[in-house]
Amino acid sequence: MTDASSNDDQVLRVTDLRTYFPVRSRGLLSKTIGQVKAVDGVTLSVAPGETLGLVGESGCGKSTTGRTVLRLIAPTSGRIELDGDDITRMSAKQLVPLRRKAQMIFQDPYNALNPRHTVGTIIGAPFDVQSLNPAGGVRAAVQDLMERVGLNPEHYNRYPSEFSGGQRQRIGIARAVALRPKIIVCDEPVSALDVSIQAQIMNLLKDLQDDFGVSYLFVAHDLAVVRQIAHRVAVMYLGHIVELASREELYSRPLHPYTHALLSAVPLPDPRAQASREQIRLRGDLPSPINPPSGCVFHTRCFRAEERCTVEIPELREFSAGHTVACHFPMLEVIPGAVIEGPDSGLTPQPVPYIRPPSEVISDIAESGSLARAAGVDYVEGPDTPVPQ
């Protein structure tokens, strides 16, 4: 729909963004012993009214990208421009007025809302944070919003526990659109919902986009959901964007071997089509982002890898207009019915996930909660990816 690369009226422009988390040794005198390269050189932009999908396996850095562009996590390096303003190094105070322009919706409608606040308080919070008094009062504005997202305005004084999962997601959405932001980062907003509810919420997000022209950075692992909602799609692997294209291009002419593998791993709800398609089986798991593989980060699982891939980092280059890919040997053909196997998992470095002790998880939740509140977001989000040791 929009030509994202040429004009400069982008709502969000991210250049060479890196977010590294320090890995510390345990004990009293804990030292930094390494870095999790959660986001490692991401460049993307989102146009007004556009949805950019961000897909990839668990732990590839989607959520970290989403949170960093909202400055809920401090970037290690790179540049973030929100509606023309460079927000990369802004202080929390400087950021406050800009919070009106960018909001977030989280995955877990069960843990995401403060259970002690009424729906009215939750949806009205952005007005308080920004010290805004809408004409007609906050209550009327909130009830309008409730109506708009398909909630009964009479439930203004109810608590989140009295709502179903889908309704809670509507509450989160009402809150996010309250101040008519330019962009909303949606982190897996429909992943926890049943298919019928998921479709209702996707329709709602589309309607709001049509009405307000809001942009979405839509983080999801479900490629079918992303095809339904996104205009352009970025595929992430180990902190890198490996392919970025319009929806039509990405799903009909994927070029990166990883994109092929991801697409072919999704079973189609159509037995005959499913039995006759290209099947690429990746072996093993995602390598550790602490010690990412040399050269192309995908080479340990790639079925097309050659010597060159282990030493030379493939640059993200434009293959056709608006279609960029980071691969030395992009795939130009699809082989229906072919079964392609990735390298044996024995060769794949296996990550050893570190199960976080409950105390750490709690402090983490508290931390993201306070970050979220500082951002004018009334969410407390649970951890999704275990942090590797």
Next chain:
Amino acid sequence: MTTAAQPFLSVDGLSVTFPTEDGRVQAVDGVSFSVERGKTLAIVGESGSGKSVTAQAIMGLLDRRLSVVTGHAWLAGRDIVAMSDDEVRHERGSSMAMIFQDPMSSLHPFYRIGAQLSEAVLVHQKVSKHAAREQALDMLNRVGIPDPKTRIDNYPHQLSGGMRQRVMIAMALINSPSLLIADEPTTALDVTVQAQILELIGTLQQEYDTAVVMITHDLGIVADIADNVAVMYGGRIVESGSVDEIFYHPQMPYTLGLLASVPRLDQVRAERLDPIPGNPPSPISLPPGCVFQPRCAYFDRVAGHACQTVRPELLDIGRGHRVRCHLDSGQRDQVASDVLAALAGGGV
């Protein structure tokens, strides 16, 4: 012993109720299905439709003090529902086994995986400790754990999510059960790992000629691995049949609604999906007529308010296809062709 023609598992009129403070929860109501060895039945439905409770009832995992199970579940001709707790425990892990979404529900966090696998062997087979460990090693190898000789001495937390899922499958299959019930085994996994796990289950199923019941909410998984499908809604089977019947000749408005709700990877759909309105029913206050009536777009086509007042029966419409709906066959065909035409005619 069963012969190939007979189903290995035959569930007949299975019902489960939980007496709770809020009232009687009718979680499963008169569920019947059967599975042959080597075949896969998929049970599909939204959350709360009674899939997991059905599985737990068959596996004898429901606490008898907190639940009432009626009906029959014939396992190779013997009724599990009528068995004592000890008898069911013996069947579990030998002739039948279950895997779950969360592998830690089957694995003990403080024991090495090798010890847990060997223990499972020793409970059901009269073999030496050494032989049990050899079996454990062989099983880890079969489920595709890299470097099993090292991994056998790992604790569960030292493995990735996908590897833990493999170890749980190894646990379930180590005594080569004839029935495997898998309750959303890949829901928490990435699609790439999911594909590996589904392939693994399929391979082992062929090897051991296992009857598999796959519980899922994902129609893609159903299409990928099922021979037969049962669609559940509000504790009941509302439609069942071969995988081709369900995907290419669906008849029940709920099944049609599900198919219309899923976004497709391989097709351009209309900008807006056409989802089922409203929310799934609460098992405490089920509507008196058709359980799907409050969300159904077609109930007014049925004369005399039958949808609001009379529970439809599961009707056999031929080719092994059953439908629970008051619409007559002409009406059902009309509804189905309208919905399927709208789906095919989408287009972005």
